[in-house]
Amino acid sequence: MTxxxxxxxxxxxxxxxxxxxxxxxxxxxxxxxxxxxxKKLKNSGFDLVISDIRMPGTSGLEMLGMVKELYADxxxxxxxxxxxxxxxxxxxxxxxxxxxxKPFNVDEIKSVIESATSQKSEPQSREQLADSFPGIIGKxxxxxxxxxxxxRIAPTPANVLIYGESGTGKELVAKAIxxxxxxxxxxxxxxxxxxxxxxxxxxxxxxxxxxxFTGAIGDKAGLFMEADSGTAFLDEIGxxxxxxxxxxxxxxxxxxxxxxxxxxxKPINVRIIAATNxxxxxxxVAGRFREDLFYRLAVVPIRVPPLRERKGDxxxxxxxxxxxxxxxxxxxxxxxxxxxxxxxxxxxxxGNVRELENIIERGVALASTNIILPESLSLAGGLRxxxxxxxxxxxFHAVENEQELFDTGxxxxxxxxxxxxIRHALxxxxxxxxxxxxxxxxxxxxxxxxxxxxxxx
Ligand SMILES: Nc1ncnc2c1ncn2[C@@H]1O[C@H](COP(=O)(O)OP(=O)(O)OP(=O)(O)O)[C@@H](O)[C@H]1O
Ligand SMILES: [Mg+2]
Numbered sequence: 518m519t520x521x522x523x524x525x526x527x528x529x530x531x532x533x534x535x536x537x538x539x540x541x542x543x544x545x546x547x548x549x550x551x552x553x554x555x556k557k558l559k560n561s562g563f564d565l566v567i568s569d570i571r572m573p574g575t576s577g578l579e580m581l582g583m584v585k586e587l588y589a590d591x592x593x594x595x596x597x598x599x600x601x602x603x604x605x606x607x608x609x610x611x612x613x614x615x616x617x618x619k620p621f622n623v624d625e626i627k628s629v630i631e632s633a634t635s636q637k638s639e640p641q642s643r644e645q646l647a648d649s650f651p652g653i654i655g656k657x658x659x660x661x662x663x664x665x666x667x668x669r670i671a672p673t674p675a676n677v678l679i680y681g682e683s684g685t686g687k688e689l690v691a692k693a694i695x696x697x698x699x700x701x702x703x704x705x706x707x708x709x710x711x712x713x714x715x716x717x718x719x720x721x722x723x724x725x726x727x728x729x730f731t732g733a734i735g736d737k738a739g740l741f742m743e744a745d746s747g748t749a750f751l752d753e754i755g756x757x758x759x760x761x762x763x764x765x766x767x768x769x770x771x772x773x774x775x776x777x778x779x780x781x782x783k784p785i786n787v788r789i790i791a792a793t794n795x796x797x798x799x800x801x802v803a804g805r806f807r808e809d810l811f812y813r814l815a816v817v818p819i820r821v822p823p824l825r826e827r828k829g830d831x832x833x834x835x836x837x838x839x840x841x842x843x844x845x846x847x848x849x850x851x852x853x854x855x856x857x858x859x860x861x862x863x864x865x866x867x868g869n870v871r872e873l874e875n876i877i878e879r880g881v882a883l884a885s886t887n888i889i890l891p892e893s894l895s896l897a898g899g900l901r902x903x904x905x906x907x908x909x910x911x912x913f914h915a916v917e918n919e920q921e922l923f924d925t926g927x928x929x930x931x932x933x934x935x936x937x938x939i940r941h942a943l944x945x946x947x948x949x950x951x952x953x954x955x956x957x958x959x960x961x962x963x964x965x966x967x968x969x970x971x972x973x974x
Contacts, residue, residue, distance in 0.1 A: 518542075518543070518544045519542075519543050519544065519564045519565065519634045520543070520544045520545075520546070520561070520562065520563045520564050520565075521538055521543050521544070521545050521546075521563065521564065521565045521566070521567060521630070522545075522546050522547070522548060522554060522557055522558065522563045522565070522566045522567070523535060523538070523545060523546070523547045523548070523566075523567050523568075524547070524548045524549075524550070524551070524553075524554040524566065524567070524568035524569065524572075524577070524580065525547070525549070525568070525569040525572070525596070526549055526550060526569065526572045526573060527569070528549075530569065530596075531547040531549065533621075534547075534567065535547055537623065537626070538630070541627060541630075543630075546563075550572060550573075550574055550575070551572065551574060551575035551576075551577070551579065551580040551583075552574075552575070554566070554568070554580060555580070555583065555584075555587075558584065558587070558588065558591075563591065564591075564592075564634055565591070565592050565593075565594065565614075565630065565633050565634055566584060566591060566592070566593045566594070567593075567594045567595075567596065567630075568580060568581070568593060568594075568595055568596065569595075569596045570595045570596060570597050570598075570601075570604045570608060570616075571598065571604075577595060577596075578595075578604075578607055578608065578611060581593055581595065581608065581611050581612065581613055582611055582612075585611065585612040585644075589644070592614035592633040592634070593612070593613050593614055594613065594614055594615055594616065594617060594629055594630070594633060595608040595613045595615075595616040595617075596616070596617055596618070596619060597616050597617075597618045597619070598618065598619055601618075601855060602832060602835075602853060602854075602855050602858035602859075603852070604616075605618070605832045605858075606832045606833065606835075606836050609656055609829075609832060609833050610833070610836075612644050614629075614632075614633045615629045615632070615633065615657075615829050616829075617629055632658045646661055646664045646665060646668070647660070647661065647664060649664070649668065649697075650664055650667070650693050652689060652692075652693070653686060653689050653690070653693060654830065654833050654834050654837045655827065655830040655833065655834075656829070656830065656833060657827035657828075657829045657830045658827075659822045659826060659827045660827060660830060663690065663819060663821065666817070666819060667690065667693050667694055667697060667819075668697060670694070670817050671693075671694045671695075671696075671697035671698045672697065672698060672699055674788050675788075675816040675817050676769075676788065676789045676790070676791070676813065676814050676815070676816045676817070677691075677694055677789075677790045677791070677815075677816070677817045677818075677819060678754075678790075678791050678792070678793070678797070678811075678814045678815035678816075678817070678818045678819070679691055679790065679791070679792040679793075679818075679819045679821060680792065680793050680794070680795070680796070680797065680818065680819070680820055680821070681794065681820055681821030681822065681823065682794055682823045682869055683794045683868065683869065683871070684868045684869035684870055684871030684872060685821040685822065685823055685824065685869045685870060686821055686869075686870050687752075687792040687794075687821050688750075688752065688792065690819060690821055691750050691752075691790045691792055692705065692750075694748075694790055695748045695750070695790065698748065698788065700746070700747045700748055700788070701747070704744065704746070704747025704748060705744075705747065705748045705750060706740055706743045706744035706747065706748070706749050706750065707749075707750040707752060708721060708722070708740050708749070708750065708751055708752065709752045709753055710751060710752065710753045710754055710756045710757050711752075711753040711756035712753075715758050715760070715761070718757075718758070718761045719761060719764060719777055720733070720737060720739065720776075720777045721739060721740060722739055722740050722741060722761070722764075722765065722768075723739045723740075723741055723742075723764070723768070723774045723775065723776055723777065724736070724737045724738045724739025724741070724742055724774070724776035724777070724779075725737050725739070725776050725777035725778050725779070726776055726777070726778045726779045728778065729776075729777045729778020729779070730777065730778070733777075733778065736776075737776075739774070739776060741768065741774050741785050741787055742774070742776075742783070742785065744787045745785050745786060745787060746786050746787070747787065747788070748787070748788045748789075748790060749787050749788070749789050749790070750790050750791075750792070751789060751790070751791040751792070751814075752791075752792050753792065753793060753794070754791040754792065754793045754797075754814065755793035755794070755795035755797060755800055755805075755806065757806075759805075759807070762806065762807045762810050763807070765810060766807060766809055766810040766813060768785070769789070769810070769813045769814075770813070772784060772785060772786065773785060789814060791814045791815075797811050797815070798811075823866070823869055824866040824869045824870055824872075824873065825865045825866055828862060831858075831861055831862055831873065832858065832862075834870060834873055834874075835853055835858065835861060835873070835877060838873070838874050838877035838878065839851055839852070839853065839877060839881065839889070842877060842878045842881040842882075843881055846878075846881055846882055848881055848882075848884065848887075849887045850880075850881045850884045850886075850887055850888065850889060851887065852887065852888045852889070852917070853880075853888065853889040854888055854889060854890050854891065854917045855917075856890070856891050857880075857889050857890055857891045857893070857894055860891055860894060861873070861876070861894070876894060877889075879893075879894075880893045880894055886921060886925075887921070888917050888921060890917070915930045915931075915933045915934040915937070916930055932971070935967065935971070936971045936973065938957065939953070939957070939964065939967060939968065939971070939973060940973060942956050942957050943968075943973070950964055950965060950968065
């Protein structure tokens, strides 16, 4: 039976979780502070800890650190308050398995617990695993599965097919496989199949000899020769034409190439990593992709899941991109407001990680304070609706924290608030100053004066 320790200073919360988890068939014990929790952990084999992050005395975060030090493999789920993205980020950074935020969504709790407890017998701890791929951010269960797969298959010569929606990080995965292989790091030769016209494709892949066609002014080695005894990365493989597919299949079967216009056959030894944002099985059914080629390429298939299936990674990615773009753009924007993060958590990302990266880059560029507010998120249609749905509050929310308040000062903060409120009233009334003044219960003259003063149009 799976044993769970619930740590929370609030009795009602402990009771709630205990009853809920008990109903789900778990054995549950509780502790009301960090010391009590550590004592209980010492004596018995728990499989999971669920802990509030904010507790008097030693905080949940500190406890997390201690637990991870003592029992590296014990998963800990942190409970954060609704509007505290910093907590979520710190929790994930400090090794939490995941976090759940209040108010609770029961299905979410169940699924997080399920993934935490089904992961017990991992050979490597999650931390170690995630840390061995520094350029790829993610600690969600889905990403850890990928990391695990990469570390197991990278040293083998097996061909790999990476598939997933655009912007999910397929190229990063391809490079990670190469870097963890036995081949030296420089020996990675990429080609984007869709970028090359069909007439040139054969020569790009297999090379040509001087004079073999108009424009062949010298010998060309081609991708496979260049990548010999290394890795060839065939990006957007789904775009290959049938003729090239057939030629590629032959090369993979025979392990040798014949450059265009040459009679000499050369043996090659290349590991192929291919990527596509198409579902090749569907392409096969539709007669657009050769099934035999598919099996040659997809000895190990890796699906990179869309970002909406691993939302737990959003805070980590946001943090990572904030650091990156603050540095690149020479700004000091290191934080995101709770509401802005809520907006981002509630978005579906049709463009996946690339879209999130662009949003943060723009956010950093547009931010006028050292924090990203919902209004700095200039977003696609769907996200804009989300923003309005979720950010009912920021209208009266002019600073994010004490630091910003003191940095900005009372006058400026009040002005900022006033401006926002007036804007809001004008939007509501379709820019009727009369009606807006009415709504705000001020005189028309006073409103007009403020509109001019703040340069609102
Ligand atoms: N897990 C991640 N951590 C950090 N950055 C990421 C991650 N996933 C994607 N990115 C970034 O998002 C962008 C898109 O990633 P990448 O080019 O690997 O996607 P892709 O799946 O190859 O997309 P496409 O199908 O459009 O070629 C890149 O800038 C990449 O650095
Ligand atoms: Mg790509």
